[in-house]
Amino acid sequence: MHTLLISDLHLDVARPGITDLFERWMASDEVRSADALYVLGDLVEAWIGDDDDAELPARIAVATRAVADAGVPVHFMAGNRDFLLGESFARRAGLILLEDGTVHAIQGQPTLLMHGDVLCTDDVAYQAVRRQVRQPAWAAQVLAMPLDARRAFAAKAREDSRAHTGSTMETIMDVNAGAVAQAMRNAGVTRLIHGHTHRPAVHRFDLDGQPAERIVLGDWYEQGSVLRVTPGHVELRGLPTD
Numbered sequence: 033m034h035t036l037l038i039s040d041l042h043l044d045v046a047r048p049g050i051t052d053l054f055e056r057w058m059a060s061d062e063v064r065s066a067d068a069l070y071v072l073g074d075l076v077e078a079w080i081g082d083d084d085d086a087e088l089p090a091r092i093a094v095a096t097r098a099v100a101d102a103g104v105p106v107h108f109m110a111g112n113r114d115f116l117l118g119e120s121f122a123r124r125a126g127l128i129l130l131e132d133g134t135v136h137a138i139q140g141q142p143t144l145l146m147h148g149d150v151l152c153t154d155d156v157a158y159q160a161v162r163r164q165v166r167q168p169a170w171a172a173q174v175l176a177m178p179l180d181a182r183r184a185f186a187a188k189a190r191e192d193s194r195a196h197t198g199s200t201m202e203t204i205m206d207v208n209a210g211a212v213a214q215a216m217r218n219a220g221v222t223r224l225i226h227g228h229t230h231r232p233a234v235h236r237f238d239l240d241g242q243p244a245e246r247i248v249l250g251d252w253y254e255q256g257s258v259l260r261v262t263p264g265h266v267e268l269r270g271l272p273t274d
Contacts, residue, residue: 035138036063037070037259039147039227040251042113044077045088049273050252057256057271058095064102067139072227072249073111073132073147078186081175082121093125100126109134111147111228112162116171135219139263144219148228148248151207151215157196158205206231212246213239225249225259232257232268 043051063069075092100106108127110117122129134145152158164170174182197205206229216224222244232250236243247266250257256271 033139033262034062034066035068035070035261036066037072037138037145037225037249037261038252038257039072039111039249040074040230040257041071042074042077042252043088043092045086046077047253050256051088051091053256053271053273054252055091055095057258058099062260063099064104066104068105068107069099070107070109070130070136070145070225071127072109072145072225073149074113074227074251075108075111075117076114078190079114079116080179080182080186081116082118082124084179089121093121097124097126107136109145109147112149115166116175133215133219135221138223138225139261141223142219142221144216144221144224146215146224146226148207148226151211151226152205152228153208153211154204154206205229207246216244223247227251234266234268 041050041054043054045051057063076088096106106125106127107130108117108122109130109132119129121127130145132147132150135142136145137143149158149162174185177185207226212224216222216239222239222242224245225247227249229248230251230253231248233248235246235248237246238244247259247268249259250268250270255273258269258271260267260269
């Protein structure tokens, strides 16, 4: 019995080795025998709409649909790079869409699942942009653009993101401890799993007199990163590209 969780793959045509690794891992016995697979956001570097006719979305859909067809529920929660992914692609890819901040029982323990960006409350500039782009009217305006225009828009957004990251202190871009504690209190849980920060670790701490843990998933820029949860045990490990 095991559940698998991943995030921040940032799949992109510029890094074909990571896409190959993703496809191989999705076809592995570990994935096909799992109780469930959770993808907690930023599956791709940029998502320009469910009507994208590029090769990468098609490859992703084939990989995830095969896992779902094997009887493994594949849950997807949007991140800051793929929040435009919608019902159309989800049906095609066999994905079960989750709201950010969903609580699921992971191997029997109620667990708060988040992408993690809303916990970075010290990054005021990022949070302002996030509020803007998550407005339905903004999404409708972008999705009404031709595909080529959306690709150019996404490329510009990635450049702006890199510039912001390069000019902002790392501590500001990390989660805020108070925001973490409040989110866990609101959800009534003592375990939180999230991605976004690219700082894989298991943090154990005291939450209102109870032992609690925050598990941060790793990114897939240089290698894969997987959290495997079994009853009473968590294992956070890398997946080499070789």
